[in-house]
Amino acid sequence: MLMKEYRICMPLTVDEYKIGQLYMISKHSCEQSGGGEGVEVVKNEASVHPQHGPGQLTEKRIYLSSKLPSWAKAFVPRFFYVTEKAWNFYPYTITEYEVSFLPKFNIRIETKFENNNGDNDNVFGDMPTPADSVSFLDILSDPIPVKHYKESEDLSIWQSNKTGRGPLEKGWRNEQQPVMCSYKRVHCSFEVYGFQTKTEEFIHRNIRDILLVGHRQAVAWIDEWHGLSLDDVREYERAMQERTNSKVKSNQSSTGPQVASRPVFTRSVSVTDELSLKKMGVTPVATSDTPACSVPQIPIRLNSTPE
Helix, strand or coil: CEEEEEEEEECCCHHHHHHHHHHHHHHHHHHCCECCEEEEEEEEEEEEECCCEEEEEEEEEEEECCCCCCCCCCCCCCCEEEEEEEEEECCEEEEEEEECCEEEEEEEEEEEEECCCCCCCCCCCCCCCCHHHEEEECCCCCCCCHHHCCHHHCCCCCCCCCCCCCCCCCCHHHHCCCCEEEEEEEEEEECCCCCHHHHHHHHHHHHHHHHHHHHHHHHHCHHHHCCCCHHHHHHHHHHHHHHHHHHHHHHHHHHCHHHHCCCCCCCCECCCHHHHHHHCCCCCCCCCCCHHHHCCCCCCCCCCCCC
16 A cells, blocks of 8 residues: 655635635536546535544546556456545545455545645644655646646736735745645555556556646636635535536436446545546546536625735
């Protein structure tokens, strides 16, 4: 099992990101779904954890049918889906991914959010992560795959109209206020002889890209979600859920028996959902960045006071 801890800072507060994270995940799911591939929300309900108290449980099916790494195609069925289960006890979350036809494959991500610049070396309270297993990711300067770059999400030129924040500059993590850190402890296991090391390293490389892109977007999209209440963003989440499920199922209905014969498989993880797809090393089906995914169909408070 390969374990790493990622630390990703953002110019937000933990309270703000409670809304921003929910918005980002919903928008990602909508944008990355279509043509029978993407993210289908199966369950989204209140849950109580014996240790962490009340929270939200979500279960999603992430359909994948193409563009796997060439070395993986030999043992992966053409049509399958992964199940993601996430328990959100904000500011602590747990996400797990499993694939039923790969019983020895598992990803588990624990996340803790704190209002600091990533200087807590024992954020999970059990034991400090060894220094050589800690990776700081900089949403401003760390490279991302060219295909994910959008000028509107470039934080070196981004500026928020609502909050007055941005653009970010070199050294921002130690100078920016507010600042928060997303601590993610990622356990990746694929206990198959001859594939273990290669697969675990491959997954962690993709997780790095996923985390960078997702957290960049959460910041860049701040004017879309800042000022929403929890009820507002839950309503947006519900509307996006319906739209996303419809996009995934529309092509499945037209393909008939082919989709019906898909084997039932599962997996899980925690952070955004283009993110979740790429965690498996899969390039999602290209979809247009439609206004329907990015504009909430709910009241937005446009008079948020800049901080």
